[in-house]
Amino acid sequence: MVVQAVKWIGDIDGYLELVDQRRLPGEFVSLQCRDTRFLFDAIKTLAVRGAPAIGVAAAYGLALALQESKAGDSPEKALAELTKAREYLASSRPTAVNLFWALDRMRRKAEGFVEGEAGATVTALREAVLAEAKAIHSEDVEMCRQIGLHGEKFIKEGAGILTHCNAGALATGGQGTALSPMFEAHKKGRKFSVYADETRPLLQGARLTAWELKQAGIQVAVICDNMAGWLMKQGKINAVITGADRIAANGDAANKIGTYSVSILAREHGVPFYIAAPSSTFDLSIASGAEIPIEQRAAEEVTSFAGTRTVPAGVSVWNPAFDVTEARNIAAIITERGVIENPDTEIISQCLAPSSRGS
C-alpha cells in the first residue's frame, strides 16, 4: 500500500495526521497535529518534508489556526488571526516555494470569503478554509497520479530502475512524483526492481524511498551513491527517474546533490534519464540552470552521523544541497500535463502554454 504522508482526520474540529519522517525507517509513528505551533515544529524539524507535502500540511495548518481562534463571532477577527498564522507558518522553512504558494492561496480564499459573503459566519469561514485545504490536497493527489499515468510506460516488464533521494508519497500529498510511475506500473502488475541511491548526506533514499517502496510491495534494493555507475555497467539499470526542485526554461533541472553525476553516468551507459515533476516546478523566468543558486548546507550533515564523528575536527567540508542536470542529459520530463521529450526552451514553452497539453 502506498503510504499517505499527510491526512486530515474528521470535520472542521478534526486534526492533521503526519507520518513522522524523522523516525523512519526505525519506527513508523503518526503525529497528530492539533495546533499551529506543533505543525510549525513538525515542518521545521523535517517530520514532514518534500515541497508539495509541506504545502498541503501548511494549508491544513490554517484550518487548525481557526480552531484556536479567539475571534468569537467575528469573521473579520478570525481572518486577522488566520493572516497572523499564515506569517507564522511561512517562517518555518524560509525557502520553500510551495509553502508560500499554498498559504497565499488559502489567505486569498479566506479574504474572498469574508469580503464576498454578506453575513458570513466564523463557522462558514472555517468550512470554506478546510474545503480549500482539501482542494489543494486533492489537486496534489491528482497531480501525482497523472505523473504516474504518464510515466509508467517508461518502466518495462523486468526492468531495473534507479532513483535518487526521495520524491515519493512521503514528499507529497499524493503518491509522489518520481515514484508515482513505479506505483502505477506496480498496480498494472508489472514486475521490476528499483535501486535506491542511499543519498548522502541525509540518506533520504535509504531511509524513506526504500521504506515506502517496500510498504507498497515493490522490489527495492539500496546502494551507496558511489555504486550507481558500476551497477549500470553490469547492465542492471534500464531507466533512471528522479524528481526536481526547480526546472529552468531550457529544461535544466535542479535536484538533490548527486543527480547530476547520475545523469552523466546514465548517458555513458545508454540509460534514459527521466525527471518527474509537476509543471509548477518550471521557473520560466530563468533561461538555464546556470541561474539557479545552489544552497550550501551545514557541514555537520557530512561530518557526523548518529552522534559519531566521521570527519576529523578541523577538516572542511563541501556540502551543496542541490546540483543542476543539463537538459541534454534528460530524455524526458514527466509532468501531470504530459511528457516533454528531449526538453529544450522551445518545446517546453509550447508544452506549458495555457492552452496546450503535453504528449
Next chain:
Amino acid sequence: MVVQAVKWIGDIDGYLELVDQRRLPGEFVSLQCRDTRFLFDAIKTLAVRGAPAIGVAAAYGLALALQESKAGDSPEKALAELTKAREYLASSRPTAVNLFWALDRMRRKAEGFVEGEAGATVTALREAVLAEAKAIHSEDVEMCRQIGLHGEKFIKEGAGILTHCNAGALATGGQGTALSPMFEAHKKGRKFSVYADETRPLLQGARLTAWELKQAGIQVAVICDNMAGWLMKQGKINAVITGADRIAANGDAANKIGTYSVSILAREHGVPFYIAAPSSTFDLSIASGAEIPIEQRAAEEVTSFAGTRTVPAGVSVWNPAFDVTEARNIAAIITERGVIENPDTEIISQCLAPSSRGS
C-alpha cells in the same frame, strides 16, 4: 608530518607499534603489539589495514613469534614455531595477497638461514628475521617514495586533486601510493587542495585520508561521493589520483567501489585520472578487468551506521567492495619504476619487463 602506520620499536626484544585505525578520526591511539595473538586481532579487526601495511606488520609479527619461542637453544624448533605462526597470521585476512607474500618471504629467509648457517643460534635467527622484516618495510617505504617522486609532477601549483578511499601512509609501510605524490608536491612547497571522497560505506576517505593529509599540513576538504561530478563541473578538480588493488595486463584497474564512476566523471569533464600503485599490483595472468572477481561484502556495512539503522529491515542491499576502471579512462599508472602513460597491454608489458624502467 606524514603519519607512520607501522613501526618497530627497539631491538629483537622490541615491539610493533600500530596506529589504531578503528578509532580514527575520533582518537589517535597507538597499539603496542607484543605478541602474535594481539597482532592477529589487530589485522582481523582492521586496526591495521591496506595491503602493504598488513604485509609489513605481519613480517614483524614473525619477529614477535620468535620472542614467544619455547624452543630454547634449537634453531630448528624455533623455525617450526615460526612456520606455525606464519600459518596463524596468514589466516587473519584470507584474501590479502601482500600478507601471504610477506609471510612467505619471511619463512624462506628463516629456512635459508637455519639450513645455511652451520651452528646458527636462535638469537642469530631472531636477528636475521627482524632484519628481513625491516628490509620488507624499508623496500615498502622506498616504493612509496618513488611513486611520489614519479607522480608529483601531476600536481600543479594551485590545483584541486580528488582522491577516493585511502591509499595513503595509513595503508602502507611508507607514505602511501595515491597520496605519496601529494606529500612530495607538498614537500616542494607547492600549494594545492585535496578533495577526499568520503567513500561509503566504510568512510575511509572521510576518516583516514582527511586525517592523514591534515596531519601533514595539506589542505583537504571532504565531500560525499555523490558530489564529485558537480565539483568537477565547477572546475575545481584538475586531476584525480587513486590507488589500485589489482591491475590486469591491459591496465584495467580494480579499486574501491566508486572509483569506476569517478573515472567516467573525470573523462566527461576533461580531468586526467591517475592510478598510483606499486608494480606488484599488476597481475599479468589476467588479460583484462573482466576476469577480476568482485567480492560482495556484508549488507550491514550499508544498512546501519554507529548502531543506527539507515535502511529499513527486510530491504536488500547491493554492496560490492570493488569495481574495475577501464584502462581507456586512465591517463597514466604511476608506479615505483616510473609512469606508464595511456596504459595498454603492449606498453605495460614493456614497462614491467625485468630489464626495463618506466619513463
